[in-house]
Amino acid sequence: MKIDESKLDSIIKKYNNEQGSLISILQDIQVEYKYLPREAMDHVAKSLQIPRVQVFGVATFFKAFSLKPKGKQQIHVCMGTACHVRGSKMVLEELERKLGIKAGDTTQDNEYTLETVNCVGACALGPVVVKNEEYRGQMTPIKVESLLGTKIAKR
């Protein structure tokens, strides 16, 4: 993967080359590329003068980071306690069936990435599914079809 180092440098500069801002820097890079390209992490390690293995460690430790490109649409199923007691697992399983992937994976056509989160702060509406930025409350397995739209339902 070719990366634009000047773009990275401007992100890094925004944080004054501070080692403490590693997580924020990686987050900004992820926004830019939708994942963390290895070359970008290499560059960050060099610029901040931290061991590469530390950058790799941070990138694999935190849930927010992905080392694989994500799909165009992101579906997050809340697995927080409030959603759990209201049956979010059933919703997740239905999504997994409909999309033919497991949580954490991306569909073959790169359309959807299915992920779980722990509480998005809308517990009152549990079970909650966030599709891209849009919140869907009181989800049931039945509502999954309309969430995905017709395209997937026909698969």
Add this chain to the structure above:
Amino acid sequence: MNLSSVKELEDLRKKILSGRDLDKPCIAVCGGPGCLAKQCLQVRDEFIKEISAKGLKSKVDIRTTGCHGYCERGPIALIFPQGIFYQRLSIDDVAEIVEETVINNKTVPRLLYSDVEAKQVIEKENDIPFYKMQTRLILSNNRMIDPNSIEDYLAIGGYSALGKVLGSMNPPEVLDAIKKSGLRGRGGGGFHTGRKWEATRDAPGDIKYVICNADEGDPGAFMDRSILEGNPHSVLEGMIIGAYTIGSGVGYVYVRNEYPLALKNVMLAIKQAKELGILGNNILGSGFSFDVKVNRGGGAFVCGESTALMASLEGKTGEPRAKYIHTSEKGLWDRPSNLNNVETWANVPMILNKGAQWFSDIGTESSKGTKVFSLVGKINNTGLVEVPMGMTLREIIFDIGGGIPGGKSFKAVQTGGPSGGCIPENLLDIPVDYERLTEVGSMMGSGGMIVMDEDTCMVDLAKYFTNFLQEESCGKCVPCREGLRRMGDILKDITEGKGRMDDILLIEDLAGMLKDASLCGLGTTAANPVISTLKYFRDEYVAHISDHKCPAGVCRELITYGIDPDNCTGCGLCKKNCPPKAINGERKQTHVLDTGKCIKCGICYDVCKFEAVRKE
């Protein structure tokens, strides 16, 4: 504008207030997380459109606020000056509200709160049972201000505690007030805030840090989010006062990754405060300087733990370290650091404004002030509630929370997040304070309160928390990493009917070791959900193990679905929706479920309108 003295701050406040008419109508639309998910912003935009269409733009204010607490009834709008509470709004209701209430000063009864029992509608927010029983010291300001307006905050007396502190108190006096107030940490441990500040203040070193813990990792809780989103300046004010007391020049706010709006609001608040000279160099001309930086988390529960949080602020993985030397001596970058929770910081200005005595009059002997809880799960009134310490769980759940929906019976309430415990019905009359909750095997935690009814399986719940912690464990130390792995395996076996009676002993052994030997608080408390459910709901474990039955009908391996011919009308809905096509039957004829094909997804159970699908 750069305010260079406390007097200039007060002058500015007067100027803001004199430009404001308290009788001017204002529509405060809740923009908290719950309402956002119910499209409240569209409702607000409709209000804006409608108000300008009616030519009222200069006569009516519209305010988007932080969470009002009653998420269950969202989208919510409060109409000032009357204080009328409209709920469950949609864009179609807007025109009527503007016409009837804003212009004609009447109400729209169908949009008001209605009390089922009393068979009456209630107009004013404060008369609604949900709100009436609360003491909303921290949350009530959310509805009064636009979080993005520092002027709004100043108008409700914001930064006056800071003015008081910088103008007339020296650090030891502030410390004394915080100590006398009895304020204890709202983030988990319940450590005395004053004592913590003092330790950091007394620790040797020139550079010290104050940090705000807004990582809120408890799944099922959103108090800190709502405070930071709805009233970020109150948290900043607390931090500035803390920094002044401790002698710190730099502060950090560590915001959970999943909270973009909180992040945005707090960053804006910092910018506004800097522009006014309330933050930065030589604050209000006092000679005291303090700056705040914001860091985002990366999605790891363990980063709520103090040393892990600090490691992550240093750009490392969020691994805790031993705290035999406290963070008040060696914290961030090995310098003295004081970490407090969002709600703890938000309490500080109030204490200084109203006095330590006033604060310590609220609450119980050992726990002072109020506590915000996020009341969720199987409960009628989901939302955020703020109550004085010492209120009983029963009052919170039944009087404020309105009890359990659907005529089901209460089974347990889980407090304290994943490291807390489950409290059964017969202990509901204990007052909520730090000590009592710990005594019954749970804890205060940061304020999650998850209510469970008869349909919740306690073994499944214990498994849920164990799996959560297993995923969130940093993996550094053996007890937690390997212990939780094994605990999870055993619980999985039990919920699949493969458990043995001596598994319970093994769980207890593992729990003891986790508590004794883990490196950080995640591991030491990780067994609480299992231990407390074993203590109060042992019979459910036994039912799973020896009878291979899940009494609540949750554990999939132990239940079967079937169709009750007496209730089945042959509507065919289940058949249509069943993913593996395990249901057969002609229209208007009794349907039959093939248990061999059934994958137990539960969809038929959900869709059947005639309660004909049974699980046992």
Add this chain to the structure above:
Amino acid sequence: MSKKVEKSRGEMISFMLNGAEVQADPKWSLLEAIQFYGISIPTLCHDEGLTPYGVCRMCVVEVGNGNRTKLVASCMHPVTGGLNVRTHTSRVIKTRKMILELLIARCPSSKKLQDMAAMLELKEVRFDPLNDDCILCGLCVRMCEEQMVAKAIGYAGRGMDRYITTPFDMTSDECRKCGACMFICPVCELRCQGPQAETTLCSGCINTEPVCASIYGEAMCFMVPCLSCIKKPEDVKA
């Protein structure tokens, strides 16, 4: 921690060790002090030459009085005046055994762990074996960083998925191929292929997944999975 007075070296402080009052240098860790008095404490993640890390928790001891006692990791805990330390209470022993049981379940064929089990009289392992070859003690990481100043290996993942690896799971220029990481590994024999060539490293036993002689010569390799060393960056899936 109310006393902030820095004690000068040599000024001893006293504490109670298994009922006897003893003296120790305040710069020592509790473990060092205990070992100084000849009491043996099992450890797995500790090495004299490296910064203590405190993760195996085998070194726990009970401190405190009456029923207000707790277990602490002695390798991390400082010696403080007035401490009442007991090294072999039933609570301590029970905890050590449980931890060891968990570790053996993870790496059942490790000689070192088996010896330790014999010493602690651990007779039964109640968990299914995992057949892993690393207990994540972190000795290798600290060795590489502190003694070799290479920082070539570290941790990746978290929780149960945590593992030791090189940057991006690939061969790297940082590694000096010194073999120090292998030398210090307490369960290294799990990666051992038996004596193959003469070497001065690691007690004379080459201990690796198949040695890629063409690349590493006689030194040892740390790569998991094996053969990642010959993968070029483009072979490694993003």
